[in-house]
Amino acid sequence: MTSEIAGPVPGSRLPNSYIETVARFAYVWGWPxxxxxxxxxxxxxxxxxxxxxxxxxxxxxxxxxxxxDYIAPSQRFxxxxxxxxxxxxGFGSLDEQPAxxxxxxxxxxxxxxxxxxxxxxxxxxxxxxxGTEPGFYTxxxxxxxxxxxxxxxxxxxxxxxMAAFCPxxxxxxxxxxxxxxxxxxxxxxxxxxxxxxxNIHSYDWAAVPSxxxxxxxxxxEIHWVNPDTFxxxxxxxxxxxxxxxxxxALYQQFRTLLAAAEGSxxxxxxxxxxxxxxxxxxISTLLRWxxxxxxxxxxxxxxxxxxAFGTDYLTRTAIARSNMFENAPQETKxxxxxxxxxxxxxxxxxxxxxxxxxxxxxxVNGFFSLTLYxxxxxxxxxDLGRYSLGTKNPGLHYGDDxxxxxxxxxxxxxxxPRSNWLPAPPDxxxxxxxxxxxxxxxxxxxxxxxxxxRA
Numbered sequence: 314m315t316s317e318i319a320g321p322v323p324g325s326r327l328p329n330s331y332i333e334t335v336a337r338f339a340y341v342w343g344w345p346x347x348x349x350x351x352x353x354x355x356x357x358x359x360x361x362x363x364x365x366x367x368x369x370x371x372x373x374x375x376x377x378x379x380x381x382d383y384i385a386p387s388q389r390f391x392x393x394x395x396x397x398x399x400x401x402x403g404f405g406s407l408d409e410q411p412a413x414x415x416x417x418x419x420x421x422x423x424x425x426x427x428x429x430x431x432x433x434x435x436x437x438x439x440x441x442x443x444g445t446e447p448g449f450y451t452x453x454x455x456x457x458x459x460x461x462x463x464x465x466x467x468x469x470x471x472x473x474x475m476a477a478f479c480p481x482x483x484x485x486x487x488x489x490x491x492x493x494x495x496x497x498x499x500x501x502x503x504x505x506x507x508x509x510x511x512n513i514h515s516y517d518w519a520a521v522p523s524x525x526x527x528x529x530x531x532x533x534e535i536h537w538v539n540p541d542t543f544x545x546x547x548x549x550x551x552x553x554x555x556x557x558x559x560x561x562a563l564y565q566q567f568r569t570l571l572a573a574a575e576g577s578x579x580x581x582x583x584x585x586x587x588x589x590x591x592x593x594x595x596i597s598t599l600l601r602w603x604x605x606x607x608x609x610x611x612x613x614x615x616x617x618x619x620x621a622f623g624t625d626y627l628t629r630t631a632i633a634r635s636n637m638f639e640n641a642p643q644e645t646k647x648x649x650x651x652x653x654x655x656x657x658x659x660x661x662x663x664x665x666x667x668x669x670x671x672x673x674x675x676x677v678n679g680f681f682s683l684t685l686y687x688x689x690x691x692x693x694x695x696d697l698g699r700y701s702l703g704t705k706n707p708g709l710h711y712g713d714d715x716x717x718x719x720x721x722x723x724x725x726x727x728x729x730p731r732s733n734w735l736p737a738p739p740d741x742x743x744x745x746x747x748x749x750x751x752x753x754x755x756x757x758x759x760x761x762x763x764x765x766x767r768a
Contacts, residue, residue, distance in 0.1 A: 320562070320565045320566045320568070320569040321569055323569075323572065327569075327570075327573055327580070329583060332570060332573070332580060332583050332584070332587075333583060333587050335566055335567070335569075335570055336544070336570055336583070336584050336587040336588070337587050337590075337591050337595075339544075339547065339566075339567045339570065340540075340543060340587065340588050340591040340592075340596075341591065341595065341596075341626055341627070341630050342563070342567075342626050342630075343543070343547050343550050343567075344538055344543075344596060344630045344633060344634070345432065345433050345629050345630055345633035345637075346431055346432060346433075346550040346554055347537075347538050347543055347546045347547065347550060348537040348538050348633055348637070349431050349433065349475060349477065350475075350546060350549060350550070351537045351538065351539075351546075352404075352477070352537055352637075353374070353404045353475060353477075355390070355527070355535070355537070356371050356372075356390065356402065356403075356404065357371065357372065357373055357374045357403070357404050358371075359371045359372065359373060359524050360373065361373065361521075361522065362376055362377065362378035362403075362516070362518075362521055363378060363521040363522040363523060363524050364378065364380075364521055364522075364523050364524070365388075365390065365523075365524050365525070365526045366387075366388075366523065366524070366525070366526030367385075367523040368384070368385035368387060368388050368526075369384070369385070369388045369390050369391075369402075369526075370400060370401055370402045370403075371402070371524065372402070372403040372404075374403075374404055374405065374406050375403070375404075375405050375406065375410050375412055375503075375504065375505040376403050376412075376503060376504055376505070377401045377402060377403035377478050377480065377502065377503035377504075378401060378402065378403065378518070378521060379399065379400070379401040379480065379498055379501050379502075379516070379518040380399050380400050380401065380518065381399065381491075381495065381498060381518050381519045382399070382484075382491065383396040383397075383398075383399075383484065383486075384396065384400055386691070386692035386694045386698075386700060387694070388691075389532075389533070389534055389535055389691065390534070390535055391534070391637060391638065392533075392534045392635065392636060392637065392686075392689070392690035392691060393635065393636040393637075393684075393686060393690045393745065395682060395684055395701060395747055396486075396682075396684070396692075396700050396701050396705075397483060397484070397680060397682045397701065397703065397704070397705050397747065397749075398481040398482055398483055398484060399481070399482045399484050399494065399498055400479065400480075400481060401478070401479060401480040401481075401501060401503070402477070402478065402479050403477070403478045403503055404475065404476065404477050404478065405452065405471075405475070405476045405477075405478060405503075406454075406474055406475060407452060407453055407454030407455075407457060407471050407473075407474055407475075407476055408454030408455065408456045408457050408474040409454070409474070410505045410506060410507065411451045411452060411453040411454070411457055411459070411461075411505075411506040412451065412452050412476075412478065412503050412504065412505060412506065413449050413450070413451055413465075413503065413504055413505070413506055413508070413509050414426055414428075414437075414439060414449070414450040414451070414452065414478075414480075414503050415449055415500065415501065415502040415503065415504070415513065415514060416439065416445060416446075416447050416448055416449070416450060416466075416501070417447055417497060417500035417501060417513070418447040419441065419447075419482070419497065422441075422482065422483055422494070422497070423441050423482075423483040423679040423680055423749060423750065424440060424441055424480070424481065424482045424483065425439065425440030425441065425442070425480075425481050425640060425644050425645075425749070426439040426440060426478070426479070426480040426481070427439075427478070427479045427480075427481070427620075427638070427640050427641075427644070428452050428469065428471065428476050428477070428478050428479075429476060429477045429479075429620065429638060430471045430472045430473040430475070430476055431472075431473035431474070431475040431476070431550075431553065431554045432472070432473065432554060432622070432629070433477075433620065433622070433629060433632070433633055433637070433638070434472070434620055434621055434622060435620035435621065435640065435641040435644075436452075436469055436470070436471050436472060436476075437450075437452055437469040438469070439469075440644060440750075441679065441750065442643065442644060442678065442679070442750040446466065448465075448466030448467070449464060449465050449466050449509065449511075450465070450466055450467045450468065450469070451465055451467075451468045451469070451506060452468070452469050452470075452471055452476060452478075453468060453469070453470050453471065454470075454471055454473070454474045454476075455470065455471060455472055455473065455474065455555065456474070457470075459506075461506075462506075462509060462511075463511075464509070464511040465509070472555065473553065473554050473555070474553060475553065477638065478503055479638055480501055480503070481640075482494065482497075482498060482501065483679070483680055483705070483749075484705065485704075485705045485707065486705045486706055486707075487707065495519075498518060499515045499516055499517060499518065500513055500515055502514050502515070502516055532687075532689050532691070533689035533690075533691070534689065534690070534691075538592070538596075540585065540588035540589040540591070540592045541585055541588070541589070543588045544570070544571065544574065544581075544584045544585070544588065547567065547571065548568075548571055551564055551567060551568060551571075557623070557624060559624070560624070570584065596630070596634055599630060599631040599634040599635055600634060600635045600690065601635075601651060602614045602635070602649040602650055602651050602743060603651070604627075604631045605628065605631045605632055605635055605636065605649065606619075606628065606647075609648050609758065609761075609762055610758070610761040610762055611654060611761060611762050611763065611764050611765070612650050612652050612653070612654055612656060612765070613648045613649065613650045613746070613762040614648070614649060614650060615646065615647060615648040615649070615758075616628055616632065616639070616642075616647065617642065618642070619632060619639040619640070619641065619642055619647065620639050620640060620641040620642075621641060621642070635690060636649075636690065640749075642751070642756060643751070643756070644749070644750065645747055645748065645749050645750075645751070646675075646747075646748040646751040646755045646756065647745070647746070647747060647748075648745070648746040648748070648762050649743060649744065649745040649746070650743060650744055650762075650765070651741075651743045652765075653665060653765040653766065653767050654764045654765055654766060655767070657767070658741055659721075659737075659741065659742050659743060659744065659765070660740060660741050660742070661722070661723035661737040661738045661739040661740055661741075661742060662723070662739065662740075663722075663767050663768065664720070664721065664722035664723075664724075664726070664767070664768040665720075665721040665722065665737075665765055665766060665767055665768060666718050666719070666720060666721070666765070666766050666768060667683060667718065667719040667721060667744065667763050667764075667765050668716055668717070668718040668719075668763055668764065668766075669716060669717045669718075669763050670716050670763075671712075671714050671715030671716045672715065673716075673760075673761075673763070674717065675746060675748040675751070675755060675760065675762075676748075676751070676752040676753075676754045676755055676760055677704075677748045677749060677750055677751055677752060677755070678750040678751075678752060679748075679749030679750030679751075680703065680704035680705065680749050680750075681703050681704055681746065681747060681748045681749065682701045682702065682703030682704065682705065682746070682747050683701060683702055683703055683719055683735065683744060683745070683746055684700060684701035684744070684745045684746075684747065685700060685701070685721065685735050685736070685737060685742055685743075685744055685745075686742060686743050686744075686745060687738050687740075687741075687742050688738075688740065688741040688742065688743075690743070693736060693737060693738040693742065695736040697734075697736060699734075699735065699736060700735075701735070702719055702733065702735055703747075706732070708732045709732055709733055710730035710732050710733050717733075718733060719733055719734075719735055720733055720734045720735065721734075721735045721737050721744070721765075722734070722736075722737055722768075723736070723737050723738065723739050744765065746762060
């Protein structure tokens with residue numbers, strides 16, 4: 314005889330140590346999904362598409378707001394943004410209302426339009442690397458049973474009702490390219506399916522309103538997960554995110570904790586105490602890049618399953634903490650490090666060289682960049698307004714042998730080309746390589762990232 318009960322029998326007395334053990338795992342498991350709930354609330358609470366503080370795209374549920382220039386270094390809504398693309402961002406409630414992705418003809422320009430489910434897994438394949446044709450594409454929820462109208466080019470089904478959207482359009486760091494993309498970007502749009510009429514819905518993204526920015530509460534990313542309210546929000550996750558195969562028993566274990574807390578102030582206090590301790594002792598450490606993926610060579614790290622995490626709960630939570638909203642590996646390969654080749658923390662009290670040997674630039678069909686982040690994973694604001702270098706910078710100086718050396722330091726180099734200088738803060742920082750539309754040598758890890766030498 315087998316039992317269908319997946320956790321302790323309802324009403325059982327639970328030892329405090331058992332509550333602590335399950336609660337700690339629940340916190341790690343659910344952290345990205347609670348973060349998604351709170352990001353949706355924070356980034357959709359506007360009456361129309363616009364920019365928070367004039368710097369970060371926000372839009373009502375089911376829509377997107379596009380940017381017309383690189384993202385501002387002062388924003389603290391999303392860590393580890395890049396300054397290679399024009400971003401758009403939004404959220405959808407796809408069981409209630411599918412969303413239409415309006416894709417113009419980008420010509421030779423690189424672009425990708427990502428969509429993530431509530432678990433932060435990517436589910437849509439829209440971009441230059443997929444050979445996506447111009448047209449209208451829908452993303453629909455798992456329980457949506459409507460009929461798509463004539464004129465829809467293709468459709469993708471999300472595993473969850475909630476989804477996040479992020480079109481990215483490559484922008485070269487020149488006035489000429491900004492002018493070239495100005496009209497094109499007006500045709501990039503996302504809106505509810507019930508507004509679809511088969512016509513291009515253009516939007517003057519340069520004229521969107523600005524909305525107040527809430528206090529970020531420090532130099533790091535806004536705290537999207539509050540340990541004190543985490544277990545109050547976990548029930549929403551369990552109710553709206555279907556379990557993966559084999560997770561049914563896990564869900565029941567978590568529900569057992571929540572049920573016990575409903576009838577006991579002592580259990581509720583234990584859950585809160587565990588959440589606070591796990592945030593301090595575990596989640597905070599995941600900001601270190603060494604916990605975001607296996608070694609990729611030369612003291613760099615790189616995830617192998619970004620945006621396709623399955624039951625790899627640790628990596629999913631690590632990336633949600635340090636680098637939310639990564640593209641799928643075939644769209645973008647991410648490599649990052651906190652240390653030089655000797656394993657010593659990167660620090661602006663020293664100067665560094667990052668040299669790509671001749672023929673050893675990241676092998677991509679799209680573009681690459683090397684970005685510098687401060688210890689909070691945001692830009693180090695500097696007088697040059699320079700936060701990354703790569704394909705977007707046509708003025709980089711290459712050596713006579715074809716190599717490319719980037720100079721990283723707090724003060725400008727005295728002899729080396731200033732065009733190749735990446736300003737660093739006076740204290741700890743990290744470096745980050747993005748390889749958009751990576752070639753096989755990056756995907757199979759035969760290409761090695763550059764060595765970082767301390768001068």
